[in-house]
Structure formats: structure tokens, C-alpha cells
Amino acid sequence: MTLNQEATLAETAPVADQVETIIDVKDVDVFYGDKQAIHTVSVPIEANTVTSFIGPSGCGKSTLLRCLNRMNDVIPICKVTGDIRLAGQDIYAPEVDVVALRRRVGMVFQKPNPFPKSIFDNVAYGPKIHGLVKSKSDQEEIVESSLKRAGLWNEVKDRLSEPGTGLSGGQQQRLCIARAIAVQPNVILMDEPCSALDPIATATVETLIDELREKYTIIIVTHSMQQAARVSQRTAFFHLGELVEYGDTESIFNAPREERTQNYITGRIG
Ligand SMILES: Nc1ncnc2c1ncn2[C@@H]1O[C@H](COP(=O)(O)OP(=O)(O)O)[C@@H](O)[C@H]1O
Numbered sequence: 106m107t108l109n110q111e112a113t114l115a116e117t118a119p120v121a122d123q124v125e126t127i128i129d130v131k132d133v134d135v136f137y138g139d140k141q142a143i144h145t146v147s148v149p150i151e152a153n154t155v156t157s158f159i160g161p162s163g164c165g166k167s168t169l170l171r172c173l174n175r176m177n178d179v180i181p182i183c184k185v186t187g188d189i190r191l192a193g194q195d196i197y198a199p200e201v202d203v204v205a206l207r208r209r210v211g212m213v214f215q216k217p218n219p220f221p222k223s224i225f226d227n228v229a230y231g232p233k234i235h236g237l238v239k240s241k242s243d244q245e246e247i248v249e250s251s252l253k254r255a256g257l258w259n260e261v262k263d264r265l266s267e268p269g270t271g272l273s274g275g276q277q278q279r280l281c282i283a284r285a286i287a288v289q290p291n292v293i294l295m296d297e298p299c300s301a302l303d304p305i306a307t308a309t310v311e312t313l314i315d316e317l318r319e320k321y322t323i324i325i326v327t328h329s330m331q332q333a334a335r336v337s338q339r340t341a342f343f344h345l346g347e348l349v350e351y352g353d354t355e356s357i358f359n360a361p362r363e364e365r366t367q368n369y370i371t372g373r374i375g
């Protein structure tokens with residue numbers, strides 16, 4: 106560390122003092138068979154904050170993200186140990202209903218993946234199977250409010266019965282975000298949500314992420330450091346399955362404490 110960085114750090118307020126931790130990850134190890142992909146990672150995820158997971162390809166970003174709503178359960182060789190709590194509750198406890206967990210911790214993937222159904226049904230399906238709507242008008246209301254919140258309503262309100270797959274890539278991704286929002290989650294996990302989008306659609310989704318923070322907690326995996334700097338307040342940098350450094354995004358990019366972080370952000374690893 107240079108003297109200059111030390112001086113900057115001294116002026117930087119510590120992170121995560123009085124804020125609410127919505128997901129608390131403690132000493133998590135993840136194995137695929139006998140290969141360890143995550144090494145004793147602990148990270149507090151703050152409520153109503155955008156946290157980005159950055160680091161070189163294969164460093165375990167997606168693996169850790171998938172632990173947070175137990176998506177790794179579907180990979181038979183994957184074993185997760187340690188403690189992950191959502192609002193204080195151990196999400197790996199035997200009594201946890203995984204379907205209900207995934208309602209509270211939704212996910213948006215790299216490639217937009219609308220169901221082969223109408224735009225309306227893409228959004229209406231989740232609330233229906235989770236019993237969140239009683240009447241047709243409830244359903245219409247939730248579809249409209251979710252599409253509005255996802256910034257897509259004006260573009261699709263006259264074509265709700267058309268297939269979701271007929272939308273542009275950026276619109277499809279916002280439809281997937283509307284679908285995630287429709288079941289009233291607390292947290293939305295996004296795994297490189299813009300990597301299949303053009304720069305204009307990316308900018309729209311980034312603006313949306315910033316707006317969503319008011320109501321939801323967002324964790325975004327990105328290999329674009331510029332994107333992490335633009336959208337997130339907190340950044341976690343991973344390397345070879347370890348969490349090297351976590352802190353407020355500005356400090357991570359302007360005054361990293363660790364040499365490995367410095368090397369990554371200056372392009373020396375990755
Ligand atoms: N389904 C899987 N089966 C076996 N190994 C996997 C699987 N998914 C990921 N891995 C391994 O785990 C490590 C972390 O991968 P991943 O979480 O996808 O990294 P990232 O998202 O940072 O690129 C890599 O070594 C990868 O090969």
C-alpha cells in the first residue's frame with residue numbers, strides 16, 4: 106500500500122456500522138465434488154443497497170450468488186457449508202421451504218429467459234402459484250405495478266397478450282425483472298444481467314437497478330468494473346474463491362486495501 110492510499114483510507118468512514126444486514130454470509134465454503142470453489146467467505150449484505158460481486162472469471166461469484174437462494178441445491182455434486190441468514194433466519198435449516206425462500210430472494214440471469222407465454226402471463230404466473238392474488242383484478246394490478254416498476258409498462262401495455270419472447274433483449278430482461286418483482290421479494294440476485302444486452306439496453310437496466318434499490322436489496326455479479334462503479338454502493342472483490350476485499354464501492358476502486366484488489370482494478374489480474 107502506498108502512503109497516498111493510507112491517507113485516503115484514513116478519511117474513509119467504515120462501512121456497515123449502523124445499517125441493516127439483510128443477508129449475513131458467515132464462513133461459507135462451497136465444494137463441487139472434492140474441488141473447493143469458495144473458501145470461508147463472510148460478507149454482510151446490506152438492505153436497500155446494491156452490492157456488486159466482482160473478480161476474474163471462475164473466482165466463484167456465481168457460485169456464491171447461487172448459495173443465497175439455494176440455487177446450488179439443484180447441482181448434485183455441490184456442497185455448501187457455513188451459515189447464511191436472511192433476516193436472521195438460517196436459509197439452510199431443514200424446515201426452510203426452498204420455494205418460499207426463492208420467492209423472497211429472486212433471481213435474474215445472464216440471458217433473459219422469459220417463459221414461452223404472453224407478457225401478461227410471464228408476470229402473473231409467480232403471484233398466482235404463490236397465492237398472492239385472489240381475483241382477476243388483483244392479478245391485473247400486480248402485473249401493471251410490476252411492469253411499471255421494471256420500467257417496461259409504457260412499452261408493452263398495448264401488447265400484453267403477445268409472447269414475451271417477441272420483445273427485444275433489453276425489454277426481455279426488464280420483463281424478467283418485472284417477473285422477479287411480482288412475487289414481492291426482499292432481495293434480487295442478478296448474475297451478469299446486462300452481458301447479453303447492447304449499451305443502450307444496459308444503461309436502461311442500470312438506471313432501473315438504481316431505482317429498485319429503494320424497495321429491494323440487489324446483488325449484482327458483473328465482470329465490468331465500470332458497471333460495478335456505476336450501480337453499486339458496496340463491492341466485494343473475489344479471487345480464486347476467496348473474498349479478498351469488501352467495502353464501499355468508492356474505496357474499493359479508489360483506495361483498495363489489498364494488493365490483489367489493486368492489481369485487478371488496474372488490469373494486472375483478470
Ligand atoms: N456446476 C459446476 N460443477 C463443477 N464445477 C463448477 C460448477 N459451476 C462452477 N464450477 C467451478 O467453480 C469455480 C467458480 O465458478 P463460478 O462460480 O461460475 O465463477 P464466476 O461466476 O466467478 O465466473 C470454477 O472453478 C468453476 O469451474
Ligand SMILES: [Mg+2]
Nearest residue numbers: 166167168326
Ligand atoms: Mg459467473
